[in-house]
Amino acid sequence: MATTTESWGSRVGLILAMAGNAVGLGNFLRFPVQAVQNGGGAFIIPYLICFLLMGIPLLFIEWSSGRYGGKFGNHSTPYILDSMVKGRLLKYIGVFGIFTNLAIVAYYAYIESWTISYVYHSLMGTFQGMSQGEVAGFFNSYVDLSHTTTGIPYEAVIFYVLCLAFNTFILSKGLKGVEKVAKIGMPLLILFGVLLAIKGYTLGTSGASELFPDANAVDGLNFLWTPQFSSLADPKVWLAAAGQIFFTLSVGMGTIHCYAAYVKPKDDIALNAVSAGFMNGFVEVVLGSAIVIPIAAGYLGLDWVINNAGFGMAFQTMPYLFEQWGPALAMVAGVMWFGLLFFAGITSSLAMGTPWMGFMRDEFGWNRTKGAWSFGGLALLLGLPTVFFYNQGVFDDYDFWAGTVSLVTFAFFEVILFAWIFGMDKGWKEINHGSDIRIPMGYRFIIKYITPLLLGWVFFSSIPNIVD
Numbered sequence: 224m225a226t227t228t229e230s231w232g233s234r235v236g237l238i239l240a241m242a243g244n245a246v247g248l249g250n251f252l253r254f255p256v257q258a259v260q261n262g263g264g265a266f267i268i269p270y271l272i273c274f275l276l277m278g279i280p281l282l283f284i285e286w287s288s289g290r291y292g293g294k295f296g297n298h299s300t301p302y303i304l305d306s307m308v309k310g311r312l313l314k315y316i317g318v319f320g321i322f323t324n325l326a327i328v329a330y331y332a333y334i335e336s337w338t339i340s341y342v343y344h345s346l347m348g349t350f351q352g353m354s355q356g357e358v359a360g361f362f363n364s365y366v367d368l369s370h371t372t373t374g375i376p377y378e379a380v381i382f383y384v385l386c387l388a389f390n391t392f393i394l395s396k397g398l399k400g401v402e403k404v405a406k407i408g409m410p411l412l413i414l415f416g417v418l419l420a421i422k423g424y425t426l427g428t429s430g431a432s433e434l435f436p437d438a439n440a441v442d443g444l445n446f447l448w449t450p451q452f453s454s455l456a457d458p459k460v461w462l463a464a465a466g467q468i469f470f471t472l473s474v475g476m477g478t479i480h481c482y483a484a485y486v487k488p489k490d491d492i493a494l495n496a497v498s499a500g501f502m503n504g505f506v507e508v509v510l511g512s513a514i515v516i517p518i519a520a521g522y523l524g525l526d527w528v529i530n531n532a533g534f535g536m537a538f539q540t541m542p543y544l545f546e547q548w549g550p551a552l553a554m555v556a557g558v559m560w561f562g563l564l565f566f567a568g569i570t571s572s573l574a575m576g577t578p579w580m581g582f583m584r585d586e587f588g589w590n591r592t593k594g595a596w597s598f599g600g601l602a603l604l605l606g607l608p609t610v611f612f613y614n615q616g617v618f619d620d621y622d623f624w625a626g627t628v629s630l631v632t633f634a635f636f637e638v639i640l641f642a643w644i645f646g647m648d649k650g651w652k653e654i655n656h657g658s659d660i661r662i663p664m665g666y667r668f669i670i671k672y673i674t675p676l677l678l679g680w681v682f683f684s685s686i687p688n689i690v691d
């Protein structure tokens with residue numbers, strides 16, 4: 224039996240890398256928008272229920288499958304699934320997951336590259352003295368390659384290539400590289416997030432501008448945090464909540480399997496999985512809801528936020544709002560905000576590279592360097608259309624197909640595989656093996672019946688949206 228030669232350096236490193244995998248742009252850019260578009264407080268209850276009934280079970284499944292496959296020297300989802308149950312179909316599902324990763328990274332790394340550019344521009348004071356319209360215009364011209372007015376021709380392309388090169392370089396350093404980035408990036412991300420959130424939470428009415436005398440940051444928070452039970456009857460809100468849970472936890476595409484394949488066979492996975500999942504939840508619901516929405520509501524009013532919610536707000540509006548704090552603080556806030564987004568992004572995009580690299584290793588024996596550079600090249604090839612045709616909606620297509628439909632599909636098949644084909648007796652043993660916590664027995668039932676049913680429901684009820 225071959226064993227993997229590499230493994231995580233320390234437990235802290237593993238948890239931070241896994242939390243970094245989960246904590247991403249989705250926590251800060253996608254969550255607040257989803258919440259606002261789905262009625263604010265109406266979103267929170269379905270979101271939490273989906274976390275407990277689908278998120279946590281899938282984390283247990285993916286962590287334990289990964290560790291199980293790793294025992295046999297496998298590094299990639301197709302091989303990991305194959306080691307659980309022999310069968311061609313399963314291998315194809317694994318390969319499908321690898322392509323999902325590639326498709327997601329193609330647009331994800333593009334947003335990540337904006338954050339590097341925006342750190343640069345915050346430092347340079349580019350946004351100083353700009354009106355709200357001018358800050359938005361800056362973004363529009365940044366992504367519109369036909370007439371660049373940001374000062375650097377083809378800036379979007381340059382930063383995109385830079386960003387991918389950096390990812391590739393770190394991946395070529397192996398797990399150690401990934402672990403190091405997580406150990407530096409995650410604490411800084413939380414520090415920056417907490418500082419900005421305190422500013423958001425304490426803004427109160429002080430930010431109210433002449434134009435919007437009623438603007439109030441607390442309105443934004445109340446809107447998000449006043450639960451509305453009526454939403455429980457609205458399938459649309461449930462689908463959005465489930466989609467967000469998948470995306471934010473990075474389940475349904477094999478990245479977790481591939482990280483977990485490097486967990487030593489005797490080591491805990493249950494407590495690790497729960498820790499990383501809760502850390503992601505904290506960053507998402509506490510920090511993710513305390514920055515963009517309240518700060519924007521504090522200056523522009525809640526109505527404006529509800530009507531303009533979109534992930535572009537982070538780039539088109541935030542730099543303008545920071546400017547209201549004076550040039551020095553604006554620079555610090557800009558560096559913190561876009562720096563935070565950068566760390567969130569890179570710890571996730573590195574995870575998206577791992578399934579491809581693992582597969583090249585399992586299938587062709589490729590080493591890290593070869594794996595990393597081929598991944599970088601592929602991501603560049605797939606990503607350039609998002610860079611060149613951003614305004615033509617290519618981006619949304621990628622997000623819908625790769626970032627939503629594929630995740631649910633993969634998750635649906637894997638839960639059936641785990642609970643019904645691999646079998647819950649073996650599965651439950653795997654999850655509990657080496658565990659540092661006692662998992663409530665109820666989860667055995669949930670994983671076997673509730674999670675597949677819910678997933679099936681999400682899967683089939685999203686078909687009309689797909690056909691649409």
Ligand code: PHE
Pocket residue numbers: 244245246247248249250327470471472473474476478571572574575
């Ligand atoms: N969970 C990440 C986020 O919230 C996105 C991601 C999806 C990362 C899939 C890895 C794999 O931004």
